[in-house]
Amino acid sequence: MARSNRKPDSVLPVDEEPEVPLTNWTLVHHSGVGYRLAGYREDSAQGRMTSKVVAFDLSAMMATTKSGRIYHLRGDQDPDAALLVVKAYMARWGIGVRDMALADVEELEQGLGSAMGVTMKMPTLN
Known part of the structure; x- marks a missing residue:
């Protein structure tokens, strides 16, 4: 069996893992970068900080990042839980x-997304 040189906390390339469920x-907002997502992989509870968000669909609860990866957002925004991921990322880098x-x-809804290069898709009201 071949051993992987990949670190346990490393991220697979987008072509190997194009979609990730995030809870x-x-x-x-990362100064000089733009908006990013922080959270936990639903399948492993591993913390994740994404690359810049380039598209966000609130009705579908999906975000696409600069890397091309699609994140399926599970549940409501939870800054208290995700703060540990943010702090760890800040310390590491x-x-x-x-x-x-x-x-x-x-x-994003108020138009900051457009100025930051983010495409928004909002639900339509009937």
């Missing part, structure tokens, strides 16, 4: 508190 998620802030989906 206990939140939206964060030496990111200061001034460069990362919790964000809300409503910020």
Whole structure:
């Protein structure tokens, strides 16, 4: 059996894992990067910080990131639970508190998403 050189907390390439279910998620704004998602993989409870969100469909609870990966968001936004992922990411990469802030989906709805290069798809009202 071949041994993998992959670290236990590493992320598979998008072509090997194009979609990921994310639970206990939140939206964060990373200065100089844009909006990202933080949360936990539903299947393994492994923490995940995504690349920049480039498309967000609230009605389908899906987000597409710059890497091309699609995240299926499970449940409501949960910043308290996702904060551990954010803190770990900041510590690992030496990111200061001034460069990362919790964000809300409503910020995207208010047009900040367009200015940040995010495509929004909102549910239509009948």
